[in-house]
Amino acid sequence: MKDVTKDTILVHAGRDPRNNHGIVNPPVYHCSTVLFPSLDALEESDRNMLTSVNYGRMGTPTTFAFEEAAAELEGGYKAVNTGSGLAAIAIALSAFTKAGDHVLITDSAYGPTRRFAKETLIPYGVEVEFYDPCIGAGISALLRPNTSVVFLESPGSLTFEVQDVPAIAAAAKTVGATVMIDNTWATPLFFRPFDHGVDLSIHAATKYMVGHADAMLGVVTCRDEESWTAVKKTATRFGVCGGPDDLYLGLRGLRTLSVRMRQHQESALALADWLAARPEVTRVLHPARPDFPGHELWKRDFTGSSGLFSVIVNQVPRKALAAMLDGMELFGMGYSWGGFESLILPTRPAAVRSATRWTDPGQVLRLHAGLESPDDLIRDLEAGFRRMAAAL
Numbered sequence: 029m030k031d032v033t034k035d036t037i038l039v040h041a042g043r044d045p046r047n048n049h050g051i052v053n054p055p056v057y058h059c060s061t062v063l064f065p066s067l068d069a070l071e072e073s074d075r076n077m078l079t080s081v082n083y084g085r086m087g088t089p090t091t092f093a094f095e096e097a098a099a100e101l102e103g104g105y106k107a108v109n110t111g112s113g114l115a116a117i118a119i120a121l122s123a124f125t126k127a128g129d130h131v132l133i134t135d136s137a138y139g140p141t142r143r144f145a146k147e148t149l150i151p152y153g154v155e156v157e158f159y160d161p162c163i164g165a166g167i168s169a170l171l172r173p174n175t176s177v178v179f180l181e182s183p184g185s186l187t188f189e190v191q192d193v194p195a196i197a198a199a200a201k202t203v204g205a206t207v208m209i210d211n212t213w214a215t216p217l218f219f220r221p222f223d224h225g226v227d228l229s230i231h232a233a234t235k236y237m238v239g240h241a242d243a244m245l246g247v248v249t250c251r252d253e254e255s256w257t258a259v260k261k262t263a264t265r266f267g268v269c270g271g272p273d274d275l276y277l278g279l280r281g282l283r284t285l286s287v288r289m290r291q292h293q294e295s296a297l298a299l300a301d302w303l304a305a306r307p308e309v310t311r312v313l314h315p316a317r318p319d320f321p322g323h324e325l326w327k328r329d330f331t332g333s334s335g336l337f338s339v340i341v342n343q344v345p346r347k348a349l350a351a352m353l354d355g356m357e358l359f360g361m362g363y364s365w366g367g368f369e370s371l372i373l374p375t376r377p378a379a380v381r382s383a384t385r386w387t388d389p390g391q392v393l394r395l396h397a398g399l400e401s402p403d404d405l406i407r408d409l410e411a412g413f414r415r416m417a418a419a420l
């Protein structure tokens with residue numbers, strides 16, 4: 029589709045009603061075996077294994093529809109789906125590392141990303157180094173001739189440091205490293221990795237793309253054919269693929285991504301404003317707020333903000349924290365985010381850092397603003413603070 033906005037791409041990408049009896053949505057193919065009518069057809073499919081309908085794991089029209097939509101939305105060459113966001117990260121890292129390589133990973137990365145690097149890449153002979161997310165062009169000092177990957181996550185999904193992606197990507201290119209970013213927070217709507225020098229954009233589609241907390245899915249969108257081939261071949265070797273129903277839910281979620289993101293953004297900002305004025309709150313970690321250290325970079329590179337942010341509250345005894353969290357009526361307590369529902373989660377950034385130190389003594393609470401009325405959410409938080417105070 030040419031000269032259309034992302035809102036329009038979201039509605040039309042990955043569907044072909046004319047070749048599907050006029051039915052608006054593509055069918056869901058449940059598939060392992062694909063039958064070939066002749067030896068010629070079998071051999072032809074094997075020659076084009078990465079792109080043809082060859083075997084269920086390699087991709088079906090359901091797979092290709094989701095991947096096509098994700099790639100078109102992000103402006104990449106093509107995408108590769110995986111069964112979860114973490115699988116997308118693991119496949120992307122594996123595709124571009126071998127024994128003897130040096131890999132740089134932001135200290136603000138999602139915990140299991142760090143764990144994959146430490147517990148899989150290191151034993152396989154890769155040297156892993158974590159770096160300060162705010163390092164910017166200073167990353168040059170850490171780059172080596174054998175640095176094969178620079179991994180970013182911006183903003184970091186617990187503490188929201190905004191990275192200087194163009195500066196880091198430009199430096200990484202001087203040693204030929206592949207630059208990959210976990211772009212889950214911004215979605216393809218609010219940050220365009222390929223405009224900023226990134227080679228691979230990774231999404232936990234489980235979050236905003238699916239949008240309804242009912243499927244696990246990941247996707248790696250690749251800048252060019254070379255990087256796509258490397259990722260696709262790696263996913264194939266690992267036997268990674270999304271399930272048909274989850275892929276369909278991912279594609280269906282994309283149709284409403286834009287309207288949902290507008291509301292997540294607006295509600296999160298309303299909650300952040302209210303929280304910033306509370307006596308219990310010492311800091312609000314939200315890139316779209318002018319008082320946040322990474323705000324200027326966010327303003328330069330992003331076109332919006334999502335529903336996920338953190339606040340730091342004064343440290344209170346565990347029983348007071350439990351009194352607040354256990355009694356929430358609308359905010360659920362649990363992992364993940366990006367669904368229609370609001371979430372609240374106590375986190376401990378200090379425990380997962382190694383290149384930088386997290387020294388703030390307060391309690392970090394990560395919030396996801398769902399699609400409920402912000403006024404109702406504020407009342408839920410207010411009642412929570414009252415329970416916290418009563419338990420002190």
Ligand SMILES: Cc1ncc(COP(=O)(O)O)c(C=O)c1O
Nearest residue numbers: 112113114138185212232234364
């Ligand atoms: C920033 C980020 N990246 C990746 C993931 C992993 O996604 P999934 O849960 O689909 O494996 C998560 C999950 O919480 C996340 O927050």
